[in-house]
Amino acid sequence: MAAIPVFFGLNLGHFSIKLVEIERANNKAKLQSIGSTPTSVGLLNNDSPTGIQTLAGEVTKAMKNSNIKSKNCVMSVPESAVFSRLITLPKVSDKEVGEAIQWALKPLVPMALEDVNISFLEIDQKTVDGNTFSNWYVVAAPKELIGRYQQVMETAGVELLAVETESLAITRMIVYNYPQVADKDIMIVDMGAESTNVILSRNGIVMFSQTIGTGSNAITKVISSDLGVDMVQAEKYKITYGADPAQAEGRIAKSIEPILQIVTAEIQRTMAYYKEKIGGTGVAQVFITGGGSDLLKYNEYLQSKLGVAVVNANLMANFVQDPTLAQKIQNIHLSSFNVAVGLSLKGLL
Template identity: 25%
Template sequence: MPATAIDIGTYAVKVISADPGKQPNIIRTVETLNPHGIAMPIDDLQIEQVGELVNNIVFDNKIPHADIRLSLPESIVSSKVISIPPLTDAELASAINWQAEQHIPIPKEDLSLQYKVLYRPEKSKQEQMRVLLIGTRKSLVDRFINMFIAMGIEPTLLETHVLSLLRSLDIGADEPPTMVLNIGATNMDVVVIFKGEIQFVFTHSGAGALLTKTLQQTLGLDLQQAEQYKRTYGLDPNQFEGRVRNALIPVINTLTNEIQKAQRYFASQFPQNTLSRIVITGGTSQLPGLVEYLSESLGTEILFSAPFASATGEIPQENQQTYSVCLGLLMRELA
């Protein structure tokens, strides 16, 4: 039975319908601009606006909706990798709420908590286990789900951007330490993978939309012009006399500063290892000249993700980086 993954971003809504599994067979992809600039509605007006947008996308395009899978933006998620003494599954289940109170800044009465054991040492080893905590506000998630139920759609699953993204990238335990950057319109998600495990994750606000706004203000353009100039000229010094590049560089440098902080933190935790590569994805990762600029600024190999590498069927030829989260949702095995 076909499944449909929906990733609502502040710039666009991405949808993939496919036969799910580790090698999804793509039936259809849809990308529609989000005129409201809202990814996670928080009041009745936003629910109405975003709900109508998604409803039109699904039903106007005759998208299958028996198995709908949704992404949750990291901006509403609090994620933390913790190290604790080794516990059995039963012991961990008893202790996890107390651990969440220490690390997740969401009131416990409104906390929806998930967790994943990243590493559990053998009994003979004097090491701590590592657990990924993922907390969201229950009130926000319930509102989001109810928006779909009002359309006659009951979502099959919800998952955070990072977990879906990493599934689509499939970075193995034998691969070198890798930083993954999901650069969207509003945020840049940063996650570091080593030995096949998430080591840490954080989100930096300010990405594609901030670049567009900067061009508006610096070059005196309207919103549509600024978006077009950004996508066409980007960081190319030979285009438009380098004026677009010069306007964008200060914002890009704030992103590189955050990346360098993550590099330094990894070095402090794993002094014998080096973050030897960075994989970038998300719509803003396609900014002309970004790969070259990051590589030069950071002295690190920069690679584009290949979200459709294991997929078959109707694979889109453009904007593939925008669909990484949807691919990960479709690759998830349901119990």
């Protein structure tokens, strides 16, 4: 395989735009540059020429601020923008796979197949009554969205090397940092600002991913309305008291419980689906990540609901430590960089 040129990972989040570049030495990652810039409201969905120009300007600004060295990038597409599903098909020859998947996808995807890029990966095979079936993980991404990303990057003077889903990038980040779970079934919960991604991975491969339209901003909103405070104050309460029932007489924990419950219910549904559809020994561990996952006592809350160990993912657990960047990492909110770190690791795993 040709060596991938040096590149940075770029994640356009609703809360912020994040960039990460690593150095590679002996199959180990060392942080080179990291930085972000806040995302202004509506910026990500504005596909007018001005919108594209503005977004390109923000990317350029963030590159300068983060001291990014390279002019190549790998970007993520939000999980909510793509269609992904595990599809079971009777075993066919390699030549026929593409067409068989197209047929299976047609009734499932809410847009014309010529408007999407389709990629698929075989997960496993099973034999039932002498007939062999394959499970395929299929992703369909709208061409229009990829086209817009290409325009943005061209305007920013950056070469777009590859685009992949957030779930793929996050899973790579976890497997790189926690090689001990690489051969297990794990669940990853990425709580962002506007949405939460729930991912199931087996042997380091994404088996299932889905997005819930409830993220950490919904927690801020409920605090604001329940306590009659503005969003800035509500954000402070969220960060200071979180889901800890021992803080502020448990008022914040109680107020945010219905929101946490929405996310918990979806995780439980996914776990049940997993048992039914793909079997196996069960989820060994749950990793929580994303800016919203640092909610005080959230790990304990989730663990008590699920009965499975819940761990806050350390994005750089397996990185070569660089003392000169320690201060910088202290000053940023590292959990927010989960997707960007995963993208930057592409090619290492």
